[in-house]
Amino acid sequence: MNRARNSLVMTVLAAGALTGAGTAPAAAVGDPLLPHPGPDGLVWVEEWTGDGGVASGGASNGLPTVLTVACEGGGSVRVTMRSQEAEVAAFSVDCPSGSAGVGSATMAAGVVRPGSFTVGVDASADAVRWSLTVTQPE
Numbered sequence: 001m002n003r004a005r006n007s008l009v010m011t012v013l014a015a016g017a018l019t020g021a022g023t024a025p026a027a028a029v030g031d032p033l034l035p036h037p038g039p040d041g042l043v044w045v046e047e048w049t050g051d052g053g054v055a056s057g058g059a060s061n062g063l064p065t066v067l068t069v070a071c072e073g074g075g076s077v078r079v080t081m082r083s084q085e086a087e088v089a090a091f092s093v094d095c096p097s098g099s100a101g102v103g104s105a106t107m108a109a110g111v112v113r114p115g116s117f118t119v120g121v122d123a124s125a126d127a128v129r130w131s132l133t134v135t136q137p138e
Contacts, residue, residue: 033070033100033131043119043134049073050128053120059083063136065112067119068104070131071095075124079103079132082120084113095128112136 037044042065043056059065067089071077074097081089088111093103121130 033072033129034068034102034133037133037135040135040137041133042136043132045130045132047129047131048121049130050123050126051121052123052130053118054132055116055118056134057116059112059114059117060136061110061112061114063138064109065107066104066133066135066137067107068102068133068135069093069121070100070102071123071128072100072130073097073125073128075128076101077124077128077130078122079105080120080122081105081112081117081134083111083117084115086113088112088117093130095124095130 032046042058043054045054067079067081069077069079071093072095074095076092076094078092079090080087088107089105091103091105094101119132119134121132123130
């Protein structure tokens with residue numbers, strides 16, 4: 001299996017198990033908040049509401065890593081990324097009603113260690129809708 005497909009399989013399995021920078025514009029309400037990340041993508045959570053997160057593998061320490069989160073619905077989300085038990089990114093995104101807010105963190109090559117990582121999203125309200133991508137552009 002290729003890297004992107006492996007990571008997406010892990011994302012689907014992990015998205016149900018976990019609870020609790022330049023960016024592209026986010027889509028309109030009702031559409032996916034972030035597009036599929038393509039071949040550079042390690043993770044794509046198309047849509048989730050409330051608290052959640054993802055665990056995945058396949059990260060390379062030889063490439064930069066970009067974590068992007070988009071959200072809407074009023075309130076905010078607090079995003080944290082951990083690689084091999086070390087926090088490597090943390091930021092908040094305002095989630096307006098009727099439009100999407102977008103936040104991103106770019107980590108230099110070597111910050112995200114090889115192997116598994118987790119991303120946690122703590123929403124300020126159960127109605128906040130969000131999407132995330134983790135990419136390693138080559």
